[in-house]
Amino acid sequence: MDISVIALALDVGGIVLSDDYSIENVCAIMGIEYRPVGTSGIKRIEKWNYRCLGCGKWFKEKMDDCPVCGSGMRAHRKR
Numbered sequence: 001m002d003i004s005v006i007a008l009a010l011d012v013g014g015i016v017l018s019d020d021y022s023i024e025n026v027c028a029i030m031g032i033e034y035r036p037v038g039t040s041g042i043k044r045i046e047k048w049n050y051r052c053l054g055c056g057k058w059f060k061e062k063m064d065d066c067p068v069c070g071s072g073m074r075a076h077r078k079r
């Protein structure tokens with residue numbers, strides 16, 4: 001199992017894209033967003049660039065207010 005992809009997802013607030021079921025399980029346990037990619041062997045992180053200042057949830061799209069808690073959003077630049 002490639003744990004580094006999970007560590008990276010935690011670090012940057014990203015989504016794990018992978019078809020590895022063991023990774024899917026770990027993501028579910030740790031509360032990390034996960035998507036199957038439908039192509040074998042691909043593991044990567046999709047970055048989410050906006051973070052709620054209130055609840056800390058990450059979003060891909062810019063929104064005026066967090067749909068979860070209504071707090072303001074902050075943009076994070078891609079590295």
Ligand SMILES: [Zn+2]
Nearest residue numbers: 052055066069
């Ligand atoms: Zn929020």
